[in-house]
Amino acid sequence: MADPYFFGYGSLVNLSTHDFPDPRPARLKGWRRAWRHTDLRPVAFLTAIPDPECEIDGMIAHVPRNDWAALDEREWAYDRIPATQSISHPLQHEVEIAVYAVPAERQNAPDGPHPILLSYIDVVVQGYLRAFGTEGADRFFATTDGWDAPILNDRPAPRYPRHQQLKPSETEFVDDRLKQVSARISEIA
Numbered sequence: 001m002a003d004p005y006f007f008g009y010g011s012l013v014n015l016s017t018h019d020f021p022d023p024r025p026a027r028l029k030g031w032r033r034a035w036r037h038t039d040l041r042p043v044a045f046l047t048a049i050p051d052p053e054c055e056i057d058g059m060i061a062h063v064p065r066n067d068w069a070a071l072d073e074r075e076w077a078y079d080r081i082p083a084t085q086s087i088s089h090p091l092q093h094e095v096e097i098a099v100y101a102v103p104a105e106r107q108n109a110p111d112g113p114h115p116i117l118l119s120y121i122d123v124v125v126q127g128y129l130r131a132f133g134t135e136g137a138d139r140f141f142a143t144t145d146g147w148d149a150p151i152l153n154d155r156p157a158p159r160y161p162r163h164q165q166l167k168p169s170e171t172e173f174v175d176d177r178l179k180q181v182s183a184r185i186s187e188i189a
Contacts, residue, residue, distance in 0.1 A: 001093040005097045007087055013132075018061075027057055027087065028058060029054075029088070031051055032056055034145040044149060045116075059085065118154055123160060147183055149184075152188065153186065
């Protein structure tokens with residue numbers, strides 16, 4: 001029987017945000033990331049969307065206690081999609097790997113009432129910097145759609161539940177790359 005693993009492409013890349021067992025760098029072929037909001041959450045978040053010309057870096061991790069149902073509950077806004085054949089990884093034993101993605105019919109572009117949280121971007125980019133270096137973090141920006149969405153600067157009072165403290169160099173990197181993609185950042189009113 002294959003060991004169950006899942007592929008994370010956002011905050012799960014930041015190993016400081018979880019304790020999932022056996023995290024390993026991996027790459028998912030045929031997908032890219034996009035910022036989306038749904039009627040299920042008040043703010044925008046990342047999802048994976050099919051793109052046959054793209055590959056994205058991320059982390060695979062073992063499904064805790066082999067319990068897909070518990071992980072599905074944690075990832076309740078997403079559908080679990082089998083992706084074993086699309087993922088390159090360092091494991092040498094038989095695994096079953098899934099990726100979580102928001103169903104296309106539930107996706108909406110982020111807007112003013114449903115912005116991206118800067119504290120969420122910080123967590124994701126910090127994870128990519130630590131796992132994949134500057135080049136990997138730059139690939140994150142290049143393989144993610146939706147940077148024209150409104151971003152709410154919640155750093156002074158982070159709203160993202162798994163926010164992390166960034167080193168000054170990490171904050172500088174995030175701010176510089178957001179400037180490069182012409183991101184629109186607004187302050188909390």
